[in-house]
Amino acid sequence: MRKSDWKSVVDTAAGAALEYFESLPERAVMPASDRALVRAALDRPPAGEGTDAAQVVAELARDLGPHVAAQSGGRYFGFVVGGLHPAAYGAEVLLTAWDQNTSMFSSTPGASVAEELAAEWLVELLGLPEGSSVGFVTGGQMATFTCLAAARNEVLRATGWDVEADGLIGAPSITVVVKAGAHSTVLRALRFLGLGEKAVVTVDCDDQDRIRADGLAEALASISGPTIVAVECGNVNTGAFDDFQAVADLVDAHREAGNPAWVHVDGAVMLLAAASPAMADRVSGLERLDSWSTDGHKLLNVAYDCGIAICRNAAAHRAAMSVQASYLEQGTGGRDPMDWNPEFSRRARGVAVYATLRALGRTGVVELVDRTSQLARRFAASLAGSGLAEIVNEVVSNQVLVRWLAPDGDNGGLADAVMAGVRAEGSAFFSGTTYRGERLMRIAVSDWATDEQDVDRAVEALLRNAHRSIAAL
Structure with missing residues (x-):
C-alpha cells in the first residue's frame, strides 16, 4: 500500500475544525464576502508538481474558513437549516476516513447494518407502521422523489400496469392532489417522475396553510382512477400540520370506491414531531398514511446531506428503486441500501443518523x-x-x-x-x-x-x- 502522511493531514484538519467550533459563540453568522473576494482567496490553480496534502488543507482552512456561514452556531434562523450534533460530526469524520461505498451488504457489511438499525429505530420512534421501509438519500427533494416513485408505480400496478416493465407511455393517467401551499419539491419530483405539473389538482388551504378537508373531499369526488395525495407535517411557512385523520378517512373512502390511492406526507420540516407526546394531537393519524419524507439535516441535526424516505409498502418501495446486474453481489443475507434509494454509489448517510439517535436518546x-x-x-x-x-x-x-x-x-x-x-x-x-x-x-x-x-x-x-x-x- 502506498503510504501517506495521514497524521499531519488529520491533525491539520482537526485543529482547524476545533478552532471553528470554538469560534461559533462569537463568530459572525454571515461572512462579509462577495464572489470576487472568495475567488481571489481560493483561485490557486493546481501546480505542476502538486502541493503537499497537509499544506492544501491548512491553506483551505485559512482561505475558505473566513467565508463560511456559521450555520451550526445557534443563531442561523434562515430557510429551515439544521445545525450539527457532535455525534453526527464524529460519525462523519469516521465515515470519510472509512470511505465506504455503501450500496450493498456484501461490500460494506458494517455500514449497511448501521443503516438498517437506524432505519428501524426511526420507524419505531416516529410511531410509523412496523415493517415500513427506509431509504437514506441526499435530502428532502430526493426523499419525496423516492416516495412518489413508489406511489406512482403502486397505484398503476393496482390497475394492472407495470411501470418497471412498460414505462409510462400508454399508462392510465394519475391524478395528483396537492394543496395550495405545497412545497416546490413535490412539484419538482412530479416532473422528475414524468407525471408533470398538469397532473395536479390543487386544493385550497385554511389561513394556516392546512389543507381544507372539504376541498379535498370535493376534489376526490371528481377524480376517477389512480390517485396520489400529498400533504404536510410542518408547513415551510407556518409550521402547521394537516389533519391526517381527516385525510386518511377521505382517501380510504376513495379507495373503497375503486380508486387506487396513496397518500404521501412531506415531513421535511417537522416529521420528527411524531416522537413528542406534546405533539400527539398535531400528528394524530399520521401512521395511517402511506409514505413519509424528511430531512435528517434539518431538525435531527445530522450533517449535510441526509434525507429520509419511508414507505409503508416496502415491496412497492423496493420495486421502484432496486436494480439488478450480473456483477453485483446482492441478496447475501443483509440489507442492500441500493434497494431503497435512487443512487448506485453512495456514502453511508444513515450512519450519522445512527450515531445522533444514540447520542440524543428518545428523551433527547x-x-x-x-x-x-x-x-x-x-x-x-x-x-x-x-x-x-x-x-x-x-x-x-x-x-x-x-x-x-x-x-x-x-x-x-x-x-x-x-x-x-x-x-x-x-x-x-x-x-x-x-x-x-x-x-x-x-x-x-x-x-x-x-x-x-x-x-x-x-x-x-x-x-x-x-x-x-x-x-x-
Missing part, C-alpha cells in the same frame, strides 16, 4: 422537538410585544412568520431592511418569504445548539435594526 429527540418549538414561541412573544411587528401564523412548531410594521406602509421593504442589517452585522441570519402575496420575515428554529440566550440576542439585533431602519424612512 423529544426535548429537541419541544425546545425548538418553545424557542419559536419565545421569538414570537418578544417580537409581538415590541409593537414593531406582528406574528402572522399560529406558532405550533418551530416556524414563525413576522410582519414588520413600517410607518410608511411598506412592510415588506422594512422586513428586507431589517434582515439585511442583521446579516451585515453578523449577529444572526434570517430569510424572507412571500406568503400569500406579502413579503414577510420567516424564522426557523432548527439548530439543536440554539438556546434562550441566542434567541434573545437575535431579538435585540432585530429590534435594533428595525428602529434604525424606521428612523431612516
Whole structure:
C-alpha cells in the first residue's frame, strides 16, 4: 500500500475544525464576502508538481474558513437549516476516513447494518407502521422523489400496469392532489417522475396553510382512477400540520370506491414531531398514511446531506428503486441500501443518523422537538410585544412568520431592511418569504445548539435594526 502522511493531514484538519467550533459563540453568522473576494482567496490553480496534502488543507482552512456561514452556531434562523450534533460530526469524520461505498451488504457489511438499525429505530420512534421501509438519500427533494416513485408505480400496478416493465407511455393517467401551499419539491419530483405539473389538482388551504378537508373531499369526488395525495407535517411557512385523520378517512373512502390511492406526507420540516407526546394531537393519524419524507439535516441535526424516505409498502418501495446486474453481489443475507434509494454509489448517510439517535436518546429527540418549538414561541412573544411587528401564523412548531410594521406602509421593504442589517452585522441570519402575496420575515428554529440566550440576542439585533431602519424612512 502506498503510504501517506495521514497524521499531519488529520491533525491539520482537526485543529482547524476545533478552532471553528470554538469560534461559533462569537463568530459572525454571515461572512462579509462577495464572489470576487472568495475567488481571489481560493483561485490557486493546481501546480505542476502538486502541493503537499497537509499544506492544501491548512491553506483551505485559512482561505475558505473566513467565508463560511456559521450555520451550526445557534443563531442561523434562515430557510429551515439544521445545525450539527457532535455525534453526527464524529460519525462523519469516521465515515470519510472509512470511505465506504455503501450500496450493498456484501461490500460494506458494517455500514449497511448501521443503516438498517437506524432505519428501524426511526420507524419505531416516529410511531410509523412496523415493517415500513427506509431509504437514506441526499435530502428532502430526493426523499419525496423516492416516495412518489413508489406511489406512482403502486397505484398503476393496482390497475394492472407495470411501470418497471412498460414505462409510462400508454399508462392510465394519475391524478395528483396537492394543496395550495405545497412545497416546490413535490412539484419538482412530479416532473422528475414524468407525471408533470398538469397532473395536479390543487386544493385550497385554511389561513394556516392546512389543507381544507372539504376541498379535498370535493376534489376526490371528481377524480376517477389512480390517485396520489400529498400533504404536510410542518408547513415551510407556518409550521402547521394537516389533519391526517381527516385525510386518511377521505382517501380510504376513495379507495373503497375503486380508486387506487396513496397518500404521501412531506415531513421535511417537522416529521420528527411524531416522537413528542406534546405533539400527539398535531400528528394524530399520521401512521395511517402511506409514505413519509424528511430531512435528517434539518431538525435531527445530522450533517449535510441526509434525507429520509419511508414507505409503508416496502415491496412497492423496493420495486421502484432496486436494480439488478450480473456483477453485483446482492441478496447475501443483509440489507442492500441500493434497494431503497435512487443512487448506485453512495456514502453511508444513515450512519450519522445512527450515531445522533444514540447520542440524543428518545428523551433527547423529544426535548429537541419541544425546545425548538418553545424557542419559536419565545421569538414570537418578544417580537409581538415590541409593537414593531406582528406574528402572522399560529406558532405550533418551530416556524414563525413576522410582519414588520413600517410607518410608511411598506412592510415588506422594512422586513428586507431589517434582515439585511442583521446579516451585515453578523449577529444572526434570517430569510424572507412571500406568503400569500406579502413579503414577510420567516424564522426557523432548527439548530439543536440554539438556546434562550441566542434567541434573545437575535431579538435585540432585530429590534435594533428595525428602529434604525424606521428612523431612516
